[in-house]
Amino acid sequence: MATIFTHAFVGSSLSTCNKDKKLRLRLAWVLATLSILPDLDVISFRLGIAYSDPLGHRGLSHSIVFAVVLALIASLLFRPKKKILSKAWFKLYTLCFIALISHGLLDALTNGGLGVGFFIPFDNSRYFLPWQPLEVSPISIQNFLSPWGLEVILNEALWIWLPVIIFLIVLKLIRLSKKQAT
Numbered sequence: 001m002a003t004i005f006t007h008a009f010v011g012s013s014l015s016t017c018n019k020d021k022k023l024r025l026r027l028a029w030v031l032a033t034l035s036i037l038p039d040l041d042v043i044s045f046r047l048g049i050a051y052s053d054p055l056g057h058r059g060l061s062h063s064i065v066f067a068v069v070l071a072l073i074a075s076l077l078f079r080p081k082k083k084i085l086s087k088a089w090f091k092l093y094t095l096c097f098i099a100l101i102s103h104g105l106l107d108a109l110t111n112g113g114l115g116v117g118f119f120i121p122f123d124n125s126r127y128f129l130p131w132q133p134l135e136v137s138p139i140s141i142q143n144f145l146s147p148w149g150l151e152v153i154l155n156e157a158l159w160i161w162l163p164v165i166i167f168l169i170v171l172k173l174i175r176l177s178k179k180q181a182t
């Protein structure tokens with residue numbers, strides 16, 4: 001897996017796509033939570049479920065089906081007054097879905113563990129993306145507080161945090177220039 005910090009950073013960054021400034025902070029928390037949620041499946045190790053099992057780590061909870069269903073639940077809970085299938089609801093749903101699926105995509109960029117079960121329950125195969133620049137994060141806290149953990153954080157800062165920060169700056173500049181033009 002990628003680290004919880006990077007998953008949450010990517011998820012919360014998505015909130016900037018929402019035009020409603022008042023909603024952004026609350027939405028950032030929701031999207032950050034959704035983006036780390038799939039890794040609750042690490043409990044499967046304690047339950048004796050094999051890593052490669054569809055219910056194992058990086059299995060069903062990292063799948064597209066899970067993202068589709070959970071995004072629906074999250075979007076209904078977050079804005080219960082938004083009419084389902086309205087434009088505003090659909091935008092919210094899309095952000096929730098992207099936050100959830102970003103988790104699997106980041107994991108598929110790592111260089112360790114088993115791949116991600118994107119297509120479970122239809123196909124139990126595990127997948128990586130063709131390019132895997134991210135160092136896999138240790139699962140145990142003990143290993144995380146070691147040179148390995150530091151190496152992972154620096155690696156993610158380079159490949160994920162930096163491009164996302166650049167994207168956010170560019171987005172801000174585009175919005176500012178549009179504001180000045182009107």
Ligand SMILES: [Zn+2]
Nearest residue numbers: 001038039107
């Ligand atoms: Zn994961």
